[in-house]
Amino acid sequence: xxxxxxxxxxxxxxxxxxxxxxxxxxxxxxxxxxxxxxxxxxxxxxxxxxxxxxxxxxxxxxxxxxxxxxxxxxxxxxxxxxxxxxxxxxxxxxxxxxxxxxxxxxxxxxxxx
Numbered sequence: 001x002x003x004x005x006x007x008x009x010x011x012x013x014x015x016x017x018x019x020x021x022x023x024x025x026x027x028x029x030x031x032x033x034x035x036x037x038x039x040x041x042x043x044x045x046x047x048x049x050x051x052x053x054x055x056x057x058x059x060x061x062x063x064x065x066x067x068x069x070x071x072x073x074x075x076x077x078x079x080x081x082x083x084x085x086x087x088x089x090x091x092x093x094x095x096x097x098x099x100x101x102x103x104x105x106x107x108x109x110x111x112x113x
Contacts, residue, residue: 031061039102039110041095053081054095056088076101 042055056073059066070083074090077097081090090098095112102110 029060029062031065034106035108037061037107037109039107041098041102041110041112043093043095051091052093054090054093054098056090056098057086059086059088073098073101 037060038058039056040058042057043052044055045052056070059069066086066088067083070081070088073088074081077090077092077094079091079094081088083089099110099112
């Protein structure tokens with residue numbers, strides 16, 4: 001049996017309005033071409049028990065394209081990682097490798113911060 005008021009990602013839990021319904025967001029986001037992507041590469045150790053990770057953020061496009069880019073970067077670097085909240089997280093200090101791969105694949109606006 002499905003719930004009458006299904007929770008969503010915006011934090012709504014309950015509504016007293018009987019005619020309340022969640023508005024569905026359209027996922028019709030078009031992905032910018034690689035040459036126009038304003039990507040930033042950052043090294044981070046916060047909230048990770050002292051482990052170093054490389055974070056790539058600033059991607060403009062669909063989540064499927066972001067997942068595919070993350071998979072290619074992790075495969076190229078030979079490490080693990082994740083794609084969360086619009087960011088690609090690659091384990092270890094991989095800034096140079098990530099930047100090299102991005103420039104080789106026409107991501108011209110990518111830079112290390």
